[in-house]
Amino acid sequence: MNPSNPSYQELPRYPESLWRATTELPTFPRLAEDIEADVAIVGAGITGITTAYLLAKAGKDVVLIEAGRILNGATGYTTAKVTAQHGLIYHELTSHFGEENARLYYEGNREAIEFIRNIVGGDEEKFGLKLEDAYIYAQEDDKYLAKLEDEIKAYEQLGIPGEWQDSLPLPMPIRGAIKMPGQYQFHPLQYLKHLTEQFLMLGGRIYENTTMDEKAETEGPITLLTKRGGHRITCNHAVSASHFPFYDGKGLFFTRLHVERSYAIAVKPETAYPGGMYLSVDKPKRSLRSASYNGEDLVIVGGENHPTGRSICTHQHYENLELFAGNLMGASAIPYRWSTQDLITLDNLPYIGPITSKHDRIYVATGFRKWGMTTGTLAANIISDQILGKTNRYADMFNPSRFKADPSIKTFVVQNATVAKDFVAGKVDLSHADITELKIGEGAVVRHNGQRAGAYKDDQGNLHLVDTTCTHLGCEVEWNEGERSWDCPCHGSRFRYDGKVLEGPAIEPLKQLDAES
Numbered sequence: 418m419n420p421s422n423p424s425y426q427e428l429p430r431y432p433e434s435l436w437r438a439t440t441e442l443p444t445f446p447r448l449a450e451d452i453e454a455d456v457a458i459v460g461a462g463i464t465g466i467t468t469a470y471l472l473a474k475a476g477k478d479v480v481l482i483e484a485g486r487i488l489n490g491a492t493g494y495t496t497a498k499v500t501a502q503h504g505l506i507y508h509e510l511t512s513h514f515g516e517e518n519a520r521l522y523y524e525g526n527r528e529a530i531e532f533i534r535n536i537v538g539g540d541e542e543k544f545g546l547k548l549e550d551a552y553i554y555a556q557e558d559d560k561y562l563a564k565l566e567d568e569i570k571a572y573e574q575l576g577i578p579g580e581w582q583d584s585l586p587l588p589m590p591i592r593g594a595i596k597m598p599g600q601y602q603f604h605p606l607q608y609l610k611h612l613t614e615q616f617l618m619l620g621g622r623i624y625e626n627t628t629m630d631e632k633a634e635t636e637g638p639i640t641l642l643t644k645r646g647g648h649r650i651t652c653n654h655a656v657s658a659s660h661f662p663f664y665d666g667k668g669l670f671f672t673r674l675h676v677e678r679s680y681a682i683a684v685k686p687e688t689a690y691p692g693g694m695y696l697s698v699d700k701p702k703r704s705l706r707s708a709s710y711n712g713e714d715l716v717i718v719g720g721e722n723h724p725t726g727r728s729i730c731t732h733q734h735y736e737n738l739e740l741f742a743g744n745l746m747g748a749s750a751i752p753y754r755w756s757t758q759d760l761i762t763l764d765n766l767p768y769i770g771p772i773t774s775k776h777d778r779i780y781v782a783t784g785f786r787k788w789g790m791t792t793g794t795l796a797a798n799i800i801s802d803q804i805l806g807k808t809n810r811y812a813d814m815f816n817p818s819r820f821k822a823d824p825s826i827k828t829f830v831v832q833n834a835t836v837a838k839d840f841v842a843g844k845v846d847l848s849h850a851d852i853t854e855l856k857i858g859e860g861a862v863v864r865h866n867g868q869r870a871g872a873y874k875d876d877q878g879n880l881h882l883v884d885t886t887c888t889h890l891g892c893e894v895e896w897n898e899g900e901r902s903w904d905c906p907c908h909g910s911r912f913r914y915d916g917k918v919l920e921g922p923a924i925e926p927l928k929q930l931d932a933e934s
């Protein structure tokens with residue numbers, strides 16, 4: 418509870434995204450036999466579903482595989498801004514990749530917006546598609562104001578439509594802002610439910626609750642194996658559209674990506690929202706957009722980003738967003754709260770294309786840096802073109818095998834040093850809670866039989882104990898109080914209180930320990 422917030426409202430006890438709560442999705446069987454297909458796509462979020470739709474439309478026999486339920490990864494928990502304004506990016510891209518590539522990034526994302534608009538057609542209301550101006554703004558820090566000034570210069574250099582603003586339509590003092598007109602917001606799951614239906618009508622097949630093994634046979638026809646049951650999928654092309662690639666192919670993606678968690682609440686405001694989509698460039702990050710569903714006008718307030726597994730009290734992040742929303746517009750109710758994880762590459766540019774130069778029939782799309790609505794759509798267009806043998810003018814710049822010494826090397830070293838530190842720190846951490854003092858609904862790292870263990874007391878008072886060693890590569894998981902999950906700081910695997918895998922790359926659950934022993 419946050420008593421300093423004048424319009425304090427109770428946060429929902431359990432996280433649930435507005436998008437998932439307002440969309441009824443079909444269910445699909447687990448794969449229980451050996452099958453063949455032209456293309457196998459692993460991961461049913463915006464990238465996987467859009468790629469599947471495009472390839473099925475082009476006449477390919479496509480199978481879509483999902484480890485859990487469709488649209489239950491990052492796509493189900495986004496703020497769903499459909500924009501080419503991806504925070505502070507164009508100055509950085511121009512400096513590191515040159516003017517031509519920076520312009521291509523903008524144009525590719527603009528094309529993705531047009532793609533989504535075409536799919537929606539005249540059904541804007543059904544898909545919640547709404548034309549909005551997008552703003553990035555700086556509030557206090559001189560450093561971020563200077564970055565914003567560099568960014569508007571990059572807009573001018575690249576010919577990107579943008580206007581400098583000294584104030585916002587919101588009642589909030591700022592130092593400066595950049596408005597990018599003509600952007601969109603939508604309901605991502607209504608849109609992707611539609612694309613899923615189109616894919617099925619084109620003869621596509623979908624299997625849920627089917628986890629793929631990290632091993633694959635890649636000589637001749639590609640053979641993928643399911644983890645449970647060992648069923649084989651034989652195909653000519655495979656696409657990894659999951660968070661971390663399910664198959665690494667020596668691309669070393671675990672060392673080239675890091676994971677950030679961010680939070681969102683849906684607020685019923687007490688004052689009228691003026692429209693627009695907003696993102697602060699200073700810290701803590703704040704993001705705003707409206708959404709109106711089931712007759713209610715809501716505002717989605719997001720932000721509070723931090724590296725996964727490195728926050729002491731995750732519930733505090735929701736309370737910080739609530740305080741911000743309460744002060745800005747009042748909050749008469751907060752019907753939904755949710756959080757998500759996003760992957761970020763070494764150079765901030767997504768990896769899209771063949772997984773390595775040696776495996777040109779296995780593709781990857783990852784590292785969207787929180788902007789998956791447009792870059793996921795762009796990735797689907799690039800990869801489907803590559804599979805269909807068509808030239809795509811954006812393919813080169815996103816090639817996962819690119820190597821840029823600046824700034825990758827430095828970031829590579831820093832990030833991997835951090836991962837290595839987590840790996841070791843978790844093992845020697847001596848600050849453990851007392852298992853007997855756990856309250857209902859509480860989880861903590863404890864000491865059990867002299868070993869580090871994860872404990873959670875459920876609503877019935879039952880104690881669940883797990884080994885906190887992540888089953889992916891052995892880092893130590895930490896308790897996430899806001900989501901009631903065990904989160905791994907190294908590559909973002911998440912586990913339920915009883916060890917069941919919620920999000921990969923881990924495939925195996927955390928080992929359960931006997932609470933009686």
Ligand code: FES
Binds near residue numbers: 891
């Ligand atoms: Fe990689 Fe945990 S060690 S996700």
